Amino acid sequence: MAGAPCLLRVLAVSSCLCLLADAARLLAAAPAEEADALLKLKAGIVDGGGALDTWAAGTSPCDGGTSAWAGVVCSKGSVLGLQLEKEGLSGELDLAPLKSLTGLRTLSFMDNEFAGAMPDVKGLGGLRAIFLSGNKFSGEIPADAFAGMGWLKKVSLSRNGFTGAIPASLAAVPRLLDLQLNDNKFTGKIPDFPQKDLKVFDVSNNELEGEIPASLKSIDPQMFEGNKKLCGAPVDAKCEAPSPPATTSPPAATSGKIGTSPSPPAAAETTTTGTVPAEEGTQGATKPTKGSTSFGVLAAFLGTLAIIGFAVVALQRRREYNTQNFGPAASTKPTLPSAPASPATKPTHAAAAATAAAATTGGGGARSSSVSGSTARGGGGKAGEQGRLTFVRDDDRGRFFELQDLLKASAEVLGAANLGVCYRAKLTGGHSVVVKRFKEMNRVGKEDFEEHMRRLGRLSHPNLLPLISYYYRKEEKLLIHDYVPNKSLAHLLHGEGRRVKKLVHWPARLKLVKGVARALQYLYDELPMLTVPHGHLKSSNILLNDRFEPLLTDYSLVPVMNQSHSAQLMVAFKSPERRQFGRSSKKSDVWCLGILILEILTGRPPSYDPPPQPEAATANGDLVGAVASTPEGEWLEKVVDADMIRKGEDEESKGEMVKLIKIGMACCEAAVDSRWELKTAVESIEELKGGKEEDANDEHSFYSSIDGDEFASVAIN
CATH class of the missing domain: 3.80.10.10 (Ribonuclease Inhibitor)
Structure with a gap:
């Protein structure tokens, strides 16, 4: 009997091994089953252009979070979606x-x-x-x-x-x-x-x-x-009330057909008229009396007045949404034909032209002009073609202004960015918004554009600058955001605020990296259908709020930007896989994140174009090449920004800096298969520590010398 427990243990272990083997077989079979399902779907699709040629038998649709099958979205080795x-x-x-x-x-x-x-x-x-x-x-x-x-x-x-x-x-x-x-x-x-x-x-x-x-x-x-x-609500059309019951008795013959018991109104009419011959009763139902005629005329008159009133209100509302260009144009030529301006509107166009000239210089100075509301009413053409301001937020925040308020606001040119001209509009109530004007945003039609803007309006994250509203016109688009009190991260690291940058120590920089990484992960989770959920992640597109926390801008615009314009200017299209294979990947944004991490740690402005020769890496701003060519033991001395390390910095913090450099380098791998997944990078960043907790939370320990005007306006490049 002593051997019985041993025998039972042997049987238990054998059973566990069998179960593990069965589980392994099931896991191994899962990719094959997914491939089989997708190939069956492909068999029923007519693919004249060969879009599904990469769906090949004998291959797996998912390799971790990536896929070699066109349009297949993967997560953890399984098919998450089809795009x-x-x-x-x-x-x-x-x-x-x-x-x-x-x-x-x-x-x-x-x-x-x-x-x-x-x-x-x-x-x-x-x-x-x-x-x-x-x-x-x-x-x-x-x-x-x-x-x-x-x-x-x-x-x-x-x-x-x-x-x-x-x-x-x-x-x-x-x-x-x-x-x-x-x-x-x-x-x-x-x-x-x-x-x-x-x-x-x-x-x-x-x-x-x-x-x-x-x-x-x-x-x-x-x-x-x-x-x-x-x-009914919310449209302006009123629903017709149910027809009132008849107030006169129907003809005798008709009453006989309907039923033997007359309706109460008919009975009441019978008692009033008494015994009337059938012919007279019928005639009485069609010929109104003098009193009823007066009442009908009065009702018709009041109805006419009501219709005129509704028409006047509708016309006024339509005029309120009618508009020409917002503020100063990027060119002095009007983008839409308009009727000759009245004397009252001429100063408006002159001011707009003056500010347009300032915009074309690309300067970021405080140039402003007053954009009169009469511009919206002075243009000719069809009012329906002019569009209107559309709000996209779930709440009512931002709805305190309309397009007319923007047209009346003074427009300060903040800069001519590579994607569009940027203005600050100071509304009459004292609130300011940032208006970005895009000319190269015609990749999709109006319906798809509006659908995408609504999608962006539903995004909500503490490290994303939210889109408030947009204005659509075929020739140009306006995107309206909240005004941010501080300038961009690029300005903090490389611009006129260089002396302020010296106060940005390791805990604050790590806080910036974590905020950016969290926002990027949020975009990937909310927009899995996009190959490149951000597309233009760089330090000049990261604004700093009043607590100097990062706010990402210019995100998720790839689906609506002209393709040639995106390929030429957006940094995700500078990734190695884009240069090598002509197409972006889910990891293109990860490459941009890696470049940004190295920029924050080194304090050096990056270059997104490869150097002509490897030895020119440092001079050309190739941060990846500069770090790769420096031994790891010398990173703190030769790579890390000296302004970031305070005197007496503890060894633990220095070790965390080295870890973050390694994370940045892993995100910058030229080979897509070797490059880290975004989730892996974010998890590794979250594990890093920024030193003393009070340092990470007390902005004054890093920005105490900022004067009132140092970060007076936003800079978007």
Whole structure:
């Protein structure tokens, strides 16, 4: 019996080994199953342009967080989403093979040529987002098409040919945040959408009718345009009241057909008229008395006055949104034809031209001009073509001003950046906003642009400068942000504030790096469909708030910027993989983060272009080459900015500095496969310590000599 326990232990160990072996086989089979599912999906797609040629049997769709298969988004070695947009794909989209992909969270087939009925998405219960806009889908969507999709947050079916009623199951999706059904042929009434978190609801340009549910009264009226038979809040059309019951008795013959018991009004009329022949009773119903005629004339007169009043109010509101250019232009030539200016508007154009000349010099001085509100009303052309200011934040912050307020504000030129001209607009109420004017932002049409701006408006992170509103016109776009009291990180490190930089010690610089890394990780989590969620991460696009915490700007603009302009100017397009293979990757932003880390630690301005010769690395500003050519033991002496190390700096802090240099170098690896994942970099950065806790939290220990005007305005380059 003594050997029994030993035998039991042997059997237990054997069982565990068998279970581990089975688990290993399952894990090994998972990539093969995912590949098989995607290849089945590919088999049903017509791919005339070869967009899916990289989907090859015998290869794995995911390698960690990257994928060699076009349009496949990976996370931890599994397929997270598909982003196959503008690839010329066609056929009928059958999503049944994807049911085995339990980790699938987002699907985007926007702007292709898919046709047929709405794909069956009900079986993909884990989906968070579905983007099918810009295809040729048609027919009615089954009422239960979205039943049971409890995790679904975003649905975009715009610009197709769907007909019939809006599926009732959509109104039952509990977590719905964003629904875009515009530019289809939906009919009938809008269901009640009770979701409290629903922020975007676009059903414009359909054939819907009836009263808009009260749950949607806070939605922008633009989201209901193009449905002539819709009424109620928030549109201006009043719903017709139910027809009142008849006040006169119907003809005897008609009454006999309806029923034997007359309605109460008819009975009351009978008692008034007494015994009247059928012919006289009928005539009395069609010929009003003198008193009733006067009442009808009065009602018609009052109705006419009401219509005139509504027309005047609507015309006034339309004039308020009518506009020409905002403030000073980058060129003295007008971008839109306008009617001859009245004498009152001539000074406005002169001031705008003067400020435009200042803008073209690229200077950052405090040049200002007064932009009169009459500019908005002095231009000719169609008012509908002029656009209007659109707010994108979930809250009402920023809605205290309108486009007219911007036109009246004094516009201070902050600089001519490579992506657009930047102004500070001082509103009459004392509040200031920053307006960035873009000329090279015509990659997508109006609907896709507005969709992307709404997406950016929903982003919220303490280290992101939030977008407040935008102004759309075909020739140019305006993006409006909050005004930030301090200048950029580039100015702090390299600009006129050099003496202030000497006060920025290790804890403060580490705090800056952590804030940037957290914001970048947030962009990657919220915008997984974008190959390059930021695209232009550099020190001049990082502003410093009143506590000198970093605020990222110019993020997520790649989808709307002209491609040639992006390739020439945006730093993510300077990455090694872009130069070598002509395409960016999910790690292009990681490369920019690595360059930024080295810039913060060394205090040297970087160059994003490779040096002509390796020995010219230091002189050319190639921080990666300069660090790589220096032995690790000499980094603190020859690489780290001497102003960052205070006298008597403890050895632990110096060791943390070396660790951060290594993280920056790992993010700058030229080979994409060797470069760190963003998540790995962020986790490693979060583990670093900045020395004494009070140093990291007390800004005055680093910025005590800043005078009132040192950081008086924002500098965006």
